[in-house]
Amino acid sequence: MSAARFPILVGPTAGGKSALAVALAQELGRRGVPAEIVTADAYQIYTGMDIGTAKPSAAERAGVPHHLLDLVSPHDPGPAFTVHDWLARATPLIDELRARGAVPIVVGGTHLYAKALLDGLFEGPEPDAALRAELSSKPLEQLRTELERVDPAAAARIHFNDQRRTVRALEVFRLTGTPISALQSQWDRGARADAMLVGLEWEKDAINARINQRVKLMMQQGLLEELRRLLALGPLSTQAREALGYKQLLSHLEGRATLEDAVEEIKVQTRRFAKNQRTWLKRLRLTPGSVWLAGDREAAELAREVADRLLVGNAGQAK
Numbered sequence: 327m328s329a330a331r332f333p334i335l336v337g338p339t340a341g342g343k344s345a346l347a348v349a350l351a352q353e354l355g356r357r358g359v360p361a362e363i364v365t366a367d368a369y370q371i372y373t374g375m376d377i378g379t380a381k382p383s384a385a386e387r388a389g390v391p392h393h394l395l396d397l398v399s400p401h402d403p404g405p406a407f408t409v410h411d412w413l414a415r416a417t418p419l420i421d422e423l424r425a426r427g428a429v430p431i432v433v434g435g436t437h438l439y440a441k442a443l444l445d446g447l448f449e450g451p452e453p454d455a456a457l458r459a460e461l462s463s464k465p466l467e468q469l470r471t472e473l474e475r476v477d478p479a480a481a482a483r484i485h486f487n488d489q490r491r492t493v494r495a496l497e498v499f500r501l502t503g504t505p506i507s508a509l510q511s512q513w514d515r516g517a518r519a520d521a522m523l524v525g526l527e528w529e530k531d532a533i534n535a536r537i538n539q540r541v542k543l544m545m546q547q548g549l550l551e552e553l554r555r556l557l558a559l560g561p562l563s564t565q566a567r568e569a570l571g572y573k574q575l576l577s578h579l580e581g582r583a584t585l586e587d588a589v590e591e592i593k594v595q596t597r598r599f600a601k602n603q604r605t606w607l608k609r610l611r612l613t614p615g616s617v618w619l620a621g622d623r624e625a626a627e628l629a630r631e632v633a634d635r636l637l638v639g640n641a642g643q644a645k
Contacts (some may be wrong), residue, residue, distance in 0.1 A: 329636050330520075331361055332424065334366075334440050336610055337526030338600045341621045342628075344382055347433040347525065349629035351390040354429055356469040357633060361448040362391040362423055364416055366434030366443070369569045371407055372400040374556050375550045378571035380540070393419055406490065409442050413454035416443060424520070429636065432521075435608035444518050444613060450494075450509065451501045456506050458517060461493045472496060477505035483605050485598070487568070523613045524632055526621035529603075533621075537596045541571070545589060550575055 335343050351361040371377045374395045398407050423430040469492050476482040480495045498506040553575050571592050578588035
């Protein structure tokens with residue numbers, strides 16, 4: 327038996343994607359098909375940022391090989407790690423795994439990575455240093471107002487605190503006269519025909535409750551202490567500071583918020599992030615041949631269904 331395609335698992339934060347990835351790798355292994363996990367997460371790339379990014383545990387990694395974790399120091403002041411950087415690593419890795427008969431299981435909360443892998447990457451105009459400097463000098467609130475006016479679709483997708491992507495969206499609009507959301511919609515469908523998109527669906531109230539519980543657990547696991555250890559090694563890079571959880575606790579450590587308020591803000595901002603993810607998931611739902619499953623089921627049960635769909639000749643192939 328061989329795998330006809332490899333899965334790309336998407337879904338809201340705290341929605342059980344990582345648990346499904348591990349369960350799926352184990353299920354495929356029981357069927358004689360080796361599988362390895364390829365992480366698609368913009369913050370799990372950072373070494374030492376484990377609790378706040380919900381990075382797979384040492385036990386999970388010991389049982390199933392994981393790739394594209396811990397790639398960058400959060401203290402590195404160099405250029406930000408981009409979707410281009412991720413694709414440059416993920417694409418040859420996936421091809422290598424496929425070549426030796428293993429199933430790559432792509433999973434992570436950065437849905438831009440999944441979109442780029444599925445459909446190819448939108449290549450916008452070259453950066454304009456002068457224009458970028460002009461935009462970056464303006465208050466973020468002013469930039470967001472302009473973006474909502476010229477490209478409401480991009481404004482809905484880009485987190486309201488994400489200055490870098492807000493500036494880029496405005497830069498593209500001013501240079502081309504076309505919203506970046508419209509240009510991105512021209513990505514060629516089917517760039518990765520050997521992939522099967524699998525989405526986990528959750529009701530809003532259910533996922534918000536899981537988010538609140540996850541934040542509580544992260545604090546119990548020592549997220550604040552983890553951040554203190556990271557800061558003892560030096561200041562965090564601009565991009566690393568933006569990670570959910572770390573950003574809000576930095577406000578506390580820098581005297582701008584009480585711990586209680588910072589923790590509550592983590593919950594609020596994570597719920598907003600989940601809302602932003604829902605916008606991405608609506609777009610990804612249009613992917614031909616994609617499979618969408620209710621997330622509130624046991625990971626092992628979901629894994630069996632996904633494995634059925636992946637493996638040639640399995641009874642579930644016709645589902």
